[in-house]
Amino acid sequence: MAVCNGSGVSTQTFQGVIPAVYHNYHRSCVILLFSSQDGILGYDVKSVVMTTTLTLQEKDVQVTSIPVQQFGKLQEIGVCPRKPPLLVVLSADNATRTFLKEMSTTGKLHRPSWFLLLPDVTPLEEFFADIYVPFNCKFLVARSFRDHVTLTEVYRVDQDSSLIISPFGHWSAATGLTWCRCSLYNRRKQLNGHNIRAAVVHEPPFTDVREKDDGILYVGGYFGLVWGLLETRINFTTTWRKPSDGSWGMFENDSWSVVGKDSLNKTQRHGSWNGMIGMIQRQEVEVAINEFSMTSLRLNVVDFTIPLLATK
Structure with missing residues (x-):
């Protein structure tokens, strides 16, 4: 799952929406990814990673964190051996886009689940212009609007086709997570x-x-x-x-x-x-x-x- 920065997102939103998506995806662990070249929503990177990690650990979630520039080393260690992880990306700079593009060209993007919190001003088509999210990849994009987060699923039928953008659900501190309970087949038929x-x-x-x-x-x-x-x-x-x-x-x-x-x-x-x-x-x-x-x-x-x- 990947989370990228968006305007007006509070740390409480991070601490609420990430565990909710994790439990609904039934992943074995969460990996927090961030760019060492960029801050997160104007906050200190280490502070956001630390508070998010503590929140997940309090909910008995196995969690680790690493810069996107070092993700290859984490793959060699073999974190989350039982199930594919939920990748949470806490940045949206050029280094992060380069990382996602490289993952897509190696054919490994579909293995984990992704959750991307994107700035409200960034068009989805622009961010994913050269990133191939394959047909069988679970890739959620989240955008924060004051006290709630909207969830959208993105993918392509093939590498040369246009990006498909499909509404998926929403989250708020008051109502929790509400999203589509239909299977991947029913969403991609x-x-x-x-x-x-x-x-x-x-x-x-x-x-x-x-x-x-x-x-x-x-x-x-x-x-x-x-x-x-x-x-x-x-x-x-x-x-x-x-x-x-x-x-x-x-x-x-x-x-x-x-x-x-x-x-x-x-x-x-x-x-x-x-x-x-x-x-x-x-x-x-x-x-x-x-x-x-x-x-x-x-x-x-x-x-x-x-x-x-x-x-x-």
């Missing part, structure tokens, strides 16, 4: 005609792949029918592609090497994926539609949906 690149191989009755006269692939069968229903339901289109080797995906040229010295030796696995799994790993497609066996090796490089059918 409109893809606005986005085109998805999908890999497929011919395997009736699960996938029936046929090529039209213009070279465009048509996919029927059980999975093709399910995918077509999803296209209609959440408004997207599909460009189908077949792997050149016609395979599902196997790990090739498998080998091991030793990394380290003496008692600290570690083994490292080398190789490459072929088939549809390889197409996903190389980002040639976003998804593969077929009957797949879920293995620990494949789970290292792709995500699986919940099973749609069971076979023996």
Whole structure:
């Protein structure tokens, strides 16, 4: 969760809204992030971090703090191992925007939950102009208006699409936190005609792949029918592609090497994926539609949906 500075925000607001969002997100801990180059709402950085930390600890919340410039070191330590953390960013300067931009380019922005308290005078489109908040990222923006805070959710369908801004809830000292209780799917079930690149191989009755006269692939069968229903339901289109080797995906040229010295030796696995799994790993497609066996090796490089059918 990320919190950035906004005009007229009191320390009481910080101490009230942050624990409320934390408990509703069910995160394992809170990490307070701030820029070492900027103050917070005109207050002393150390003072705000200290008072916010004490408030969270009194509520039995595991909390730590670190400048955004040193966040990489915190990742190496492995804070919050049980669940992704709630990141609270207490600054909104150029260093903070650079940090968020770098996080988005590495593809790691979606892992934690974010809560951003932005200055009222800063347009959302301007602040997120070059920051890619992915479709599956929980990123809240909060703005303070006197004695209450409005909450807005932001994301993009893909990296090149416009920023989607959706009202989410509000908080005040008098009423507490009120926000949308709907699931992430119900909040993100409109893809606005986005085109998805999908890999497929011919395997009736699960996938029936046929090529039209213009070279465009048509996919029927059980999975093709399910995918077509999803296209209609959440408004997207599909460009189908077949792997050149016609395979599902196997790990090739498998080998091991030793990394380290003496008692600290570690083994490292080398190789490459072929088939549809390889197409996903190389980002040639976003998804593969077929009957797949879920293995620990494949789970290292792709995500699986919940099973749609069971076979023996």
